[in-house]
Amino acid sequence: MKTKTILSAAFLTAVLSACDNKIPMEENLYPQTVYLVGSESTLVDRDLNIGYDIDTVYASVAVSGSLPTPSDVIVEVVESPESVKAYNSRELGSDDIHYRNPGAGVYSFPQENVVVRKGEVYGTYPILIDPSTLHIDSLYMLALKISSSSQFAVSKEDTVVKIKLNLMNQYSGLYYMDGVIKPLDNLKDSTVYRTNRTLQAVQDGNTVRVYHQKNEWVKGATDYRPDYCFNITVNPDNSLTLRPWDRFQLVEGGGTYYEDMEVYSLWYTFWDAGRQWITRGFLYKDRQTEDELREINDWMDEHRVYDN
Numbered sequence: 001m002k003t004k005t006i007l008s009a010a011f012l013t014a015v016l017s018a019c020d021n022k023i024p025m026e027e028n029l030y031p032q033t034v035y036l037v038g039s040e041s042t043l044v045d046r047d048l049n050i051g052y053d054i055d056t057v058y059a060s061v062a063v064s065g066s067l068p069t070p071s072d073v074i075v076e077v078v079e080s081p082e083s084v085k086a087y088n089s090r091e092l093g094s095d096d097i098h099y100r101n102p103g104a105g106v107y108s109f110p111q112e113n114v115v116v117r118k119g120e121v122y123g124t125y126p127i128l129i130d131p132s133t134l135h136i137d138s139l140y141m142l143a144l145k146i147s148s149s150s151q152f153a154v155s156k157e158d159t160v161v162k163i164k165l166n167l168m169n170q171y172s173g174l175y176y177m178d179g180v181i182k183p184l185d186n187l188k189d190s191t192v193y194r195t196n197r198t199l200q201a202v203q204d205g206n207t208v209r210v211y212h213q214k215n216e217w218v219k220g221a222t223d224y225r226p227d228y229c230f231n232i233t234v235n236p237d238n239s240l241t242l243r244p245w246d247r248f249q250l251v252e253g254g255g256t257y258y259e260d261m262e263v264y265s266l267w268y269t270f271w272d273a274g275r276q277w278i279t280r281g282f283l284y285k286d287r288q289t290e291d292e293l294r295e296i297n298d299w300m301d302e303h304r305v306y307d308n
Helices: 002-020 081-091 290-303
Strands: 033-036 044-049 055-063 073-079 114-116 122-129 139-149 160-168 173-183 191-201 207-211 229-234 240-245 250-258 263-272 275-285
Touching: 033 073, 033 139, 044 055, 055 073, 055 114, 055 160, 073 122, 081 139, 081 160, 160 191, 191 275, 229 250, 229 263, 240 263, 263 290, 275 290
Parallel strands: 044 160
Antiparallel strands: 033 055, 055 122, 073 114, 073 139, 114 122, 139 160, 173 191, 173 275, 191 207, 207 229, 229 240, 240 250, 250 263, 263 275
């Protein structure tokens, strides 16, 4: 009996030792599940270049876990229009502009499924979209969810990715206005015009919409301030063509786009409160550092035109 006891103890010690010698990285530290990247976010922003006939945005499927996938994982993704309606009901008021689907024929899915390849973590799901049909003052969303997976369970939390579509082109973005506004009947009277302006891509790859002086419209409200908008088109020779948007009383205008500096040097005349006015100045793209800001300020001082 004594010998058997000693042998049993030795066997138990060997088994425990073998367990202790397992390499943690050779086993998954947590269960592998399949999920849509960004589904934990309220919205995922994707930019569409309105200058393209067809632009592509992507959704991504991922497999969680501490180890690479042992084989290909095939995931079926489908649309979830009910999620768009639920977001509008939960997040927006009755007077707000609601998100909507871009519409049939505007977008397509070139592949049937998402494949997360063996040994990889992510697989992509392209969405082809014709941005020319979308309106700058509407809100568009695509909502996707996973319907099945060839292996591993589908995540039960944060199951839908909601993709917000934003129109852009190479001339759009955050800019700053640095100029003056003067009545044409008294050029010695002037108002300094310095504020941030968001240039919105409209119509094509060369045109943006900008707000004159008034506070910019917050997308989602029903009034886009039609009395204070105009378009700027950058022509092939970098000259500018200005046109009114809706009811802004633009008379004429022009200028030059300096591509290397990302600056619009522009002027325009317009009617307001029974008088004709002229705005002259610069729209320069947002600068990230003090050195960049100093450079653009020096450049504007060298190119500024002063009226008597």
